[in-house]
Amino acid sequence: MTATQPPGAHLPDHPDFLWRNPEPKKSYDVVIVGGGGHGLATAHYLAKNHGITNVAVLEKGWLAGGNMARNTTLIRSNYLWDESAKIYEHALKLWEGLEDDLDYPILFSQRGVLNLAHSLQDVRDSVRRVEANKLNGIDAEWVGPDEVKKLCPLVNISSDIRYPVMGATYQPRAGIAKHDYVAWGFARRADEAGIDIIQNCEVTGFVTDGNKVTGVRTSRGDIAAGQVALCAAGHTSTLTDMLGIRTPVQSHPLQALVSELLEPVHPTIVMSNAIHVYVSQAHKGELVMGAGVDSYNGYGQRGAFHIIERQMAAAVELFPVFARAHLLRTWGGIVDVCPDASPIVGRTPYDNVYLNCGWGTGGFKATPGLGWCLADTIANDEPHEFIAPFSLDRFVTGALVDEHGAAAVAH
Amino acid sequence: MQLIECPWCGSREETEFHYGGEAHVVYPDDPASLNDEQWAHYVFFRANPKGLFAERWNHSAGCRRWFNAVRDTATYRFHSVYRLDEQKPTIS
Ligand SMILES: Cc1cc2nc3c(=O)[nH]c(=O)nc-3n(C[C@H](O)[C@H](O)[C@H](O)COP(=O)(O)OP(=O)(O)OC[C@H]3O[C@@H](n4cnc5c(N)ncnc54)[C@H](O)[C@@H]3O)c2cc1C
Ligand SMILES: [Zn+2]
Numbered sequence: 001m002t003a004t005q006p007p008g009a010h011l012p013d014h015p016d017f018l019w020r021n022p023e024p025k026k027s028y029d030v031v032i033v034g035g036g037g038h039g040l041a042t043a044h045y046l047a048k049n050h051g052i053t054n055v056a057v058l059e060k061g062w063l064a065g066g067n068m069a070r071n072t073t074l075i076r077s078n079y080l081w082d083e084s085a086k087i088y089e090h091a092l093k094l095w096e097g098l099e100d101d102l103d104y105p106i107l108f109s110q111r112g113v114l115n116l117a118h119s120l121q122d123v124r125d126s127v128r129r130v131e132a133n134k135l136n137g138i139d140a141e142w143v144g145p146d147e148v149k150k151l152c153p154l155v156n157i158s159s160d161i162r163y164p165v166m167g168a169t170y171q172p173r174a175g176i177a178k179h180d181y182v183a184w185g186f187a188r189r190a191d192e193a194g195i196d197i198i199q200n201c202e203v204t205g206f207v208t209d210g211n212k213v214t215g216v217r218t219s220r221g222d223i224a225a226g227q228v229a230l231c232a233a234g235h236t237s238t239l240t241d242m243l244g245i246r247t248p249v250q251s252h253p254l255q256a257l258v259s260e261l262l263e264p265v266h267p268t269i270v271m272s273n274a275i276h277v278y279v280s281q282a283h284k285g286e287l288v289m290g291a292g293v294d295s296y297n298g299y300g301q302r303g304a305f306h307i308i309e310r311q312m313a314a315a316v317e318l319f320p321v322f323a324r325a326h327l328l329r330t331w332g333g334i335v336d337v338c339p340d341a342s343p344i345v346g347r348t349p350y351d352n353v354y355l356n357c358g359w360g361t362g363g364f365k366a367t368p369g370l371g372w373c374l375a376d377t378i379a380n381d382e383p384h385e386f387i388a389p390f391s392l393d394r395f396v397t398g399a400l401v402d403e404h405g406a407a408a409v410a411h
Numbered sequence: 412m413q414l415i416e417c418p419w420c421g422s423r424e425e426t427e428f429h430y431g432g433e434a435h436v437v438y439p440d441d442p443a444s445l446n447d448e449q450w451a452h453y454v455f456f457r458a459n460p461k462g463l464f465a466e467r468w469n470h471s472a473g474c475r476r477w478f479n480a481v482r483d484t485a486t487y488r489f490h491s492v493y494r495l496d497e498q499k500p501t502i503s
Contacts, residue, residue, distance in 0.1 A: 241460070249459060250457060250459050251459055251461075251484075295430035296482075297459060298485075299461045299484050300484075300485055305412045306425065339455045395456070398447075
């Protein structure tokens with residue numbers, strides 16, 4: 001960007017219509033419930049990798065208007081356990097080629113992420129995670145306070161603040177992308193392949209025959225389905241309750257906010273688990289900040305003010321110059337949180353119904369990877385190896401994937 | 412932020428309270444007889460309705476006592492609060 005251009009001038013023009021708005025057909029081979037990033041990516045890879053195009057994506061509101069439109073777009077793969085490393089790194093590799101695949105700008109910007117450590121135990125846990133990442137072929141380093149300051153000069157590395165910065169894990173390949181463009185790019189590709197994207201179409205029930213679902217009831221009539229994939233994020237329980245499937249997810253409000261537009265001041269992503277704030281700077285110039293989930297269950301797509309207050313207190317201590325920035329806008333999404341902070345993907349008690357939920361506060365980064373693996377799962381009627389560890393029955397077998405330490409947002 | 416009615420202290424700010432999840436989850440009568448699936452359901456699985464939900468709250472920065480509430484998870488409105496030894500109220 002040159003000095004004479006206003007912020008945002010380098011962004012691409014808003015696109016023309018990118019997909020048709022067809023009437024629902026009577027029947028589809030595959031019905032995907034939920035037109036967020038996950039549903040749309042699954043549709044795209046069903047067409048691209050498997051030639052399956054008699055598919056509908058049903059969205060109760062507007063395309064990708066749920067968490068996809070509300071998230072803070074951080075993308076990274078520095079998770080602790082092998083199971084998580086595989087799926088998130090698979091996704092990150094796809095992100096790196098996604099603009100070409102979709103032939104659409106997604107503004108994927110690999111500016112790196114710093115996950116700060118504030119106590120000796122934080123330091124030990126962080127170094128352990130760096131070593132685990134390296135063993136999984138994921139780029140990761142441990143950096144000290146001075147290097148943190150070099151990577152993001154705004155960070156206060158003074159030792160006399162309440163939670164001093166003792167260092168950070170650093171993943172250089174991490175980044176951000178323009179969430180709406182990601183959804184639109186997937187939608188356009190799926191639509192081009194002949195897949196029907198149907199907005200304002202709420203799934204209100206299911207037609208079952210023994211342990212098969214034969215169709216979905218919607219606000220626009222019944223639609224028969226060969227296979228059904230549930231990609232409804234925070235609203236998953238409202239669907240599984242109708243099917244009599246119990247899931248261990250709890251839906252919580254999660255908020256984010258942005259400042260007014262500023263000059264480029266914040267070159268990387270900074271996250272802090274301990275004090276519950278994370279920050280990046282959007283392409284246009286807003287500081288984008290997130291916090292932890294609200295403690296209580298909720299579907300209201302808004303959160304409590306005291307969470308913002310706490311988050312701002314932490315942010316101002318860590319980035320003293322933020323005290324002068326104006327808050328522009330806050331909003332909330334509804335995220336589905338699992339007891340082990342890992343998603344649930346895979347089979348259900350119904351033969352032809354697949355579940356994808358529990359991504360909680362961190363599912364945007366998984367979008368292409370999940371779409372790839374869920375499409376493969378649907379096409380072969382067998383869980384893809386990367387999602388197999390995330391089956392619903394892990395809560396019975398005890399093979400949990402306990403990612404609280406690397407999931408990053410408190411929940 | 413909203414006011415929550417503690418059964419002992421009256422209306423207090425939300426920040427004084429700690430959330431405890433679903434109410435009325437009963438410890439198994441005969442724990443040794445449970446199979447893995449039943450244990451999983453006792454430990455991990457909780458109701459997650461969009462609408463009225465009976466849940467536990469603790470007035471942690473006040474009298475520090477636990478109580479139950481019926482709250483609407485879509486509007487966040489509290490419909491009633493009641494003590495642990497009281498029956499779940501029926502709300503129409
Ligand atoms: C404030 C916030 C910040 C976040 N930050 C990050 C981040 O930085 N990085 C990251 O990786 N993740 C982040 N996340 C999490 C991420 O947004 C989600 O994990 C991810 O978007 C979930 O998948 P999805 O995109 O398909 O969900 P959604 O976009 O929520 O899609 C689900 C769709 O299903 C639809 N639906 C629900 N019920 C029905 C029905 N009955 N019939 C039809 N349609 C239905 C909804 O309307 C919705 O559009 C954040 C989330 C929030 C709220
Ligand atoms: Zn009290």
